[in-house]
Amino acid sequence: MxxxxxxxxxxxxxxxxxxxxxxxxxxxxxxxxxxxxxxxxxxxxxxxxxxxxxxxxxxxxxxxxxxxxxxxxxxxxxxxxxxxxxxxxxxxxxxxxxLAGFPGEELEIIAVTGTNGKTTVSHFIGQLLEAVGCRTAVIGTTGIYLNGVLKEHVQDSMTTMPAERLHPILRDCVDQKVTHVILEASSLGLSSNRLAHCPISVGILLNVGIDHYAEHGGKQQYIEAKKQLIRLAKKMIVNEDDPICCDMCTEMASEPTYFSSAHINRKPYTANELNVPVLGKHNEMNARAAICALLSLGYSFEEIHSVLSVLHLPSGRLQRFYKDGIEVYVDYAHTPDALQVVLEALRDHGAQRLFTVFGCGGDRDHEKRPQMGAVAALYSSHVILTSDNPRSEEPSQIILDILSGTAGFSTPIDVLLNRKYAIQYAIRMAQDGDVVLIAGKGHEQTQQIGGNVYPFCDMEEVKRAFINKNRADRDS
CATH class of the missing domain: 3.40.1390.10 (MurE/MurF, N-terminal domain)
Structure with a gap:
């Protein structure tokens, strides 16, 4: 041009x-x-x-x-x-x-924002749309998926990619006969105008927690970043259980579609009526948001309900590994709210004992660290604190920040800075009937320590830990 x-x-x-x-x-x-x-x-x-x-x-x-x-x-x-x-x-x-020929104008684009749940809701929408006959693409933290198949990992696990990369991908979607694209819309992506010229048919506002306050300069700035989606989207879907989300929508010209733990679009539906095949009340809420997306696109509740059985969690979201009577879950939970709902789900699942392995990322959101420590100590039988992505921070200082929130709890807490050893330790202690949660990194395939990025996958380390445990048991 x-x-x-x-x-x-x-x-x-x-x-x-x-x-x-x-x-x-x-x-x-x-x-x-x-x-x-x-x-x-x-x-x-x-x-x-x-x-x-x-x-x-x-x-x-x-x-x-x-x-x-x-x-x-x-x-x-x-x-x-x-x-x-x-x-x-x-x-x-x-x-x-x-330069890409405005490909977004040829697609139905659904954008999902929220402190927690963006990836799961995006994949749920893609799964439901595929089940009713649409050709879909999901673009977000875990990669680019075409009809549920991973086509490309996203560099640096970036939630909302820069516009210069997004629009050529949308053009490729059009060329591959995709009709619906579901995007994860991060607060940083919205505030830096990455989606400013991406026509959004449906926007979804899931929740607002404390993650990323520091990166935006405060709570109100973070909320204003999320509000960008309200300005961009033709229709909005809002979590009515979250008062901040509701307040954000008071100035909208048209009434949004609401969902909550009790209703969908103001019609009451119980968990038994929906029968969503995923673990956790938070994932039932994620499913309700996805159902609303299809309702906003013109599908009937009967059509949607008939395909709910296809729903399954994406990689790194309560991803399960079972061996020797021990259940291990790898999850991306890296905020206090997310960690709490995952631990509640696992506790309600009937664990004999619940071991939690987690840390917090460096160079961001210091205020959430003691809160996550308190949540882990409250819901777990045993906590193992370790490194997440410490980046330029001293890992031991991050651990001290987390520990400051555990005062007053009698829960046993161990510290192993090396994440691989922390996972091995948890697996070694676990017995038949126990559950182990490895939280914070989920789908990620690397770990950032200092200025270096190393290959690291929680689930692969879990599998190695069982091999080492069985070998040790045989040798003994």
């Missing part, structure tokens, strides 16, 4: 160069720049795109786009086009959509 065509409907100021040149791609990451690309300069929370202009030019960028005044751009060669736009985040969203 010619740069002049790309910029035709967008406010901009030409600072130097020409707009009569061919654009082959658009990116805000200097690592992804190729010959003929437009490089969007954006100021992030950690890095400033200004620092990477020279790298982008070396890789072949022919256009630089900025959104700030009084910048020193004198070092940029005169043959390179430089444009100023009002907002770089909005422009990369618009430009990516236009």
């Amino acid at each position: 010619l740069l002049s065509e790309l910029m035709k409907d967008w406010p901009c100021t030409l600072l130097q160069g020409s707009i009569r040149q061919t654009v082959l791609g658009i990116t805000e990451s200097s690592k992804r720049v190729e010959e003929g690309f437009v490089f969007i300069v954006r100021k992030g929370t950690i890095c400033d795109g200004m620092e990477f202009i020279k790298e982008a030019l070396e890789k072949g960028a022919n256009t630089i786009v900025v959104d700030r005044v009084d910048l020193d751009l004198s070092y940029i060669p005169k043959e390179i086009t430089v444009l100023r736009v009002p907002d770089s985040t909005l422009f990369v969203s618009y430009g990516s959509a236009k």
Whole structure:
């Protein structure tokens, strides 16, 4: 596409160069720049795109786009086009959509946001739509799925991918005859306008917890980020059991569809009437949200109810492994609310003893750590604290933060910083009839320690732990 065509409907100021040149791609990451690309300069929370202009030019960028005044751009060669736009985040969203031919307009897009449950609800919607005959794609934390089959892992487990990557994927969905796309919409993705030019038919607001407060600068800023979905979606589905979610929708022009633990779209339905084949009351709520999505798309409750039996949990969400009378569950629960509902589900499931292995991620959300410690101590028979993704933080300090919430509980608590050894220890202690929960990382295949990323999968470590336990038992 010619740069002049790309910029035709967008406010901009030409600072130097020409707009009569061919654009082959658009990116805000200097690592992804190729010959003929437009490089969007954006100021992030950690890095400033200004620092990477020279790298982008070396890789072949022919256009630089900025959104700030009084910048020193004198070092940029005169043959390179430089444009100023009002907002770089909005422009990369618009430009990516236009370069891909606005594929979202050819799809029914459902976007799901919430502190907890986004992945499960997204997959439930995909499973139900597939069961009623639709060709679906689910895009989120665990990867890109086409009709339930994993096609591609998402880099860095990013919940909502940048617009420059999303719109080409949506174009590919159109080419593969997909009719419905279900997206996980993170607060960070919404606040940075990644979905600004992605037409959303149905938005779903699940819940609002404390996760990511720090990344947004506070609770209200986090809520405002979630509110972006209300502005983008044609129809909204809202959890009526969550007062913050309800408050967020008071200014909506049209009435949203509500679900709760007692009703769906204001019609009462008990758990027995729904008969959802998944473990946990929180997953029943997730199913109710998914049912509402199909109702909003025009399907009858009778059609939906007839296919509820297809529902199953995605990878890393109460993922079960059973051996030697011991049940082990791997789950992504990494917030106080999520950990509580998972532990409640397992306790109600009838465990003889419940062992919980978990840690907290580094460089974020310090305030949730003692809360998670208290939740684990309250619901578990035994707690093993370990590392999650400590990142640049000292793992032992994270553990101390968690331990501060366990004061006053008599629950035995052990600390093993090495996650592999913590999992092995829990499996070794567990006996016939016991349940072990490995929480916090779920589907993740890596662990971030310091500046390094290492291969690590909780479920694979569980399997190895049983092999080692059986070997030790034989040797004894």
